[in-house]
Amino acid sequence: MTLILALDFGGTKLAAGLVNVGSRKWLRYERRLSPANANASTDLEIMRSLVYSLLEDTKPGAIGVSFGGPVDASTGTVRLSHHVAGWENIPLKGLLEEEFGVSVGVDNDANVAALGEHRFGAGQGYDSLFYITVSTGVGGGWILNGQPWRGAGGMAGEIGHIVVDPAGPVCLCGKRGCVERLASGPYMAQNVREILDKEPPSRQVRQVGEVLRGLVGDNLTLLTGQLVSEAAAAGDDLAKEVLHKAAWALGVGIGNVANLMNPQRFVLGGGVTKAGADFWQVLRQVARETALPEVDFEIVPAILGDDAPLWGAVALAEMDN
Amino acid sequence: MTLILALDFGGTKLAAGLVNVGSRKWLRYERRLSPANANASTDLEIMRSLVYSLLEDTKPGAIGVSFGGPVDASTGTVRLSHHVAGWENIPLKGLLEEEFGVSVGVDNDANVAALGEHRFGAGQGYDSLFYITVSTGVGGGWILNGQPWRGAGGMAGEIGHIVVDPAGPVCLCGKRGCVERLASGPYMAQNVREILDKEPPSRQVRQVGEVLRGLVGDNLTLLTGQLVSEAAAAGDDLAKEVLHKAAWALGVGIGNVANLMNPQRFVLGGGVTKAGADFWQVLRQVARETALPEVDFEIVPAILGDDAPLWGAVALAEMDN
Incomplete structure (x- = not known):
C-alpha cells in the first residue's frame, strides 16, 4: 500500500x-x-x-x-x-x-x-467548479475539465481582487470596492469601526452597534469578522448592514464569474461563510440576479x-x- | 486533398x-x-x-x-x-x-x-486567451489549454454582462452597469443622446456634442457607435466622454477577468475596437490598474x-x- x-x-x-x-x-x-x-x-x-x-x-x-x-x-x-x-x-x-x-x-x-x-x-462529481475561501482574505481556486486551472502565470482565482463597486472603499491593493475589501473578516470589522467613528455618540448608543458594543465594550480594535457575524445574528442593525454588504459583494462577484466561466458549482469555505442563513440568502439571491437567466449554477458550502x-x-x- | x-x-x-x-x-x-x-x-x-x-x-x-x-x-x-x-x-x-x-x-x-x-x-501560439467582440453587443470566447472552454451549459464568455458599475445605467438584461451597457456601439449612441437630452439647449450648442450634431444634424436617432468614435477622434468633448467610459468599462472587465483566469492574451475585435488610439490607451491603462501587479497579460487587436x-x-x- x-x-x-x-x-x-x-x-x-x-x-x-x-x-x-x-x-x-x-x-x-x-x-x-x-x-x-x-x-x-x-x-x-x-x-x-x-x-x-x-x-x-x-x-x-x-x-x-x-x-x-x-x-x-x-x-x-x-x-x-x-x-x-x-x-x-x-x-x-x-x-x-x-x-x-x-x-x-x-x-x-x-x-x-x-x-x-x-x-x-462538496465538489465530488463536478468537473467544473470554483472554490472560494472567505476568511482573513478572499481567494479562489479553479477546477475545469476535472483539472486545476492555475492560469498562464499561476495567478488565476483572485476573485478577492475583482472590483464590484468602483465607488467603494479603498482596498490594500489600491483599488476601490474589491470583493475582499467588502467581504473579508478583518475588513468587515474595519467597516463597522469606520461607520461607528462617523456616527454622533447619541446615535451610536441608541440604535446601531449596540450588540457589537456589548461584545467588545468601547475597545473597537477587538472587533473581528466573526463578532460582526455574531452581532448580526443577534439582530444588531449595523452588523447586519456590514454583513449584507459583504454578502452582496460576494454575490456580485459570483454572478460575474458565472457569466464569464459558467462552472457547475461554487464551493464556499472559510470563517465568514459560517455567518448564517441571512448571509447565504443574500449571497445566493444577488448571485442569481447578477448572472444571466440562462446561466445555471449552485452555490454550496465547503465540507472539508x-x-x-x-x-x-x-x-x-x-x-x- | x-x-x-x-x-x-x-x-x-x-x-x-x-x-x-x-x-x-x-x-x-x-x-x-x-x-x-x-x-x-x-x-x-x-x-x-x-x-x-x-x-x-x-x-x-x-x-x-x-x-x-x-x-x-x-x-x-x-x-x-x-x-x-x-x-x-x-x-x-x-x-x-x-x-x-x-x-x-x-x-x-x-x-x-x-x-x-x-x-x-492574433492568438497564434497562445494556449490561453480570451477573445472579446465589441460591436452591437459585447461577447467573448475562451481558449484554455489550446481548446475552447464553453462552460458547463455552453454559456461561458458573457463578459458583456458582468457588472462593472452597480450605480450605472440599466441594461436590457435588467442589471445596472454591465460592460455591454457602457461599451457596445448602440448603447454608446444612446448614452450620448441621453446626455444631450438632459442639457439645456444653450450648453448643447456651445460646448458638447458640437461635432456630433454636425454629423447627424438634429436627428439624434441617426447616431451610431461609429459616429461617436468619429466625433471623439475629431475632438468632440461629449463623444470623448462617452467613449472613455466605454473604454473604462472594458478595462475594468478585462482587469477583473485577468485576476480571475490569468490568460496570456486578450484579443479584441468588433467595430468599437476601431475607435482609435485614445480608446486603446484608456482601455489598457484601466485593465492594468484593475489587475493585480503580479498578473501579466497583453491586450491586442484581432486581425481576422x-x-x-x-x-x-x-x-x-x-x-x-
Whole structure:
C-alpha cells in the first residue's frame, strides 16, 4: 500500500497527515501553531519534525503540499508568504524531493483546497467548479475539465481582487470596492469601526452597534469578522448592514464569474461563510440576479473545513503520481 | 486533398467559404445579406444556395459553422437567434450532417471567432486567451489549454454582462452597469443622446456634442457607435466622454477577468475596437490598474476582421475531424 504524505504550511499553523492511497482516514496526523516570530527556516524545521514523527520508519510514495501564499506550481517554488518572512523563492518541491526521494506536488492553499473539495468534498462529481475561501482574505481556486486551472502565470482565482463597486472603499491593493475589501473578516470589522467613528455618540448608543458594543465594550480594535457575524445574528442593525454588504459583494462577484466561466458549482469555505442563513440568502439571491437567466449554477458550502488543504494535498500527490 | 466548408450565419449576413485543409486562402467564397424579413427557413435556403454554388461537383470532408446566437455546441442545436425569427431549437448540425453526409461542428460566433483568432490570427501560439467582440453587443470566447472552454451549459464568455458599475445605467438584461451597457456601439449612441437630452439647449450648442450634431444634424436617432468614435477622434468633448467610459468599462472587465483566469492574451475585435488610439490607451491603462501587479497579460487587436467567424469555422471543422 502506497503512503501519501500531506503537508499544510498555513501561515499561522503547520499540519501534516499520513494516509494510504485511496483511504479517507488519517493513519497519523499532527498540527502545530507557527511560533510568533516564525520565519521560513523555523517553519521548515517544525514541519520536518512533524514529518519524521509521523513517518516513523516508513517512507511515503508521494508528497503533496499546500502553501499559504503564491507558489509557482510548475516548479514548486514558493514566491513569498504574506504571513511569514523568508519564504521568497524557496524551492519547496526541490527541497522535499531531495530529502525524501519521492515526487512532490506544491500549490497555493486556494488551489489545493479546490482540489480537495473536488476529490473528497462538496465538489465530488463536478468537473467544473470554483472554490472560494472567505476568511482573513478572499481567494479562489479553479477546477475545469476535472483539472486545476492555475492560469498562464499561476495567478488565476483572485476573485478577492475583482472590483464590484468602483465607488467603494479603498482596498490594500489600491483599488476601490474589491470583493475582499467588502467581504473579508478583518475588513468587515474595519467597516463597522469606520461607520461607528462617523456616527454622533447619541446615535451610536441608541440604535446601531449596540450588540457589537456589548461584545467588545468601547475597545473597537477587538472587533473581528466573526463578532460582526455574531452581532448580526443577534439582530444588531449595523452588523447586519456590514454583513449584507459583504454578502452582496460576494454575490456580485459570483454572478460575474458565472457569466464569464459558467462552472457547475461554487464551493464556499472559510470563517465568514459560517455567518448564517441571512448571509447565504443574500449571497445566493444577488448571485442569481447578477448572472444571466440562462446561466445555471449552485452555490454550496465547503465540507472539508480546516482539513481542506491537507486533503487537497493528498489529491495533489495522487494526481502527480 | 480534403475540402473544408465554413458557414457563417451572422444575423444580418450569410457567408460561406471553401478551403483546402491547411490552406489559408479561400478556394471559393460567397456572402449575402439576410433579407429584411428573414426567418430561419429563408436563411437556411439562402445558405443552401450559397453552398451548392460553392461546392459545384465537389464534396466537403467536414463542415464548420458559426452561428450568431446561443448554441448548444455539444449537440449542435441552435437555441435561438436574437436577430432572426424561427431559430428556436433548430438542430443545425443534424440537418447539415444529414444533407452532406459529413461531420459538422456548430458553435456561437464568439467561441468560433476565438478559435479562429487562436489558430489563424492574433492568438497564434497562445494556449490561453480570451477573445472579446465589441460591436452591437459585447461577447467573448475562451481558449484554455489550446481548446475552447464553453462552460458547463455552453454559456461561458458573457463578459458583456458582468457588472462593472452597480450605480450605472440599466441594461436590457435588467442589471445596472454591465460592460455591454457602457461599451457596445448602440448603447454608446444612446448614452450620448441621453446626455444631450438632459442639457439645456444653450450648453448643447456651445460646448458638447458640437461635432456630433454636425454629423447627424438634429436627428439624434441617426447616431451610431461609429459616429461617436468619429466625433471623439475629431475632438468632440461629449463623444470623448462617452467613449472613455466605454473604454473604462472594458478595462475594468478585462482587469477583473485577468485576476480571475490569468490568460496570456486578450484579443479584441468588433467595430468599437476601431475607435482609435485614445480608446486603446484608456482601455489598457484601466485593465492594468484593475489587475493585480503580479498578473501579466497583453491586450491586442484581432486581425481576422469580418472573416474571423468563417476562419474559426474552418478551425472548428478541422478540430472535430
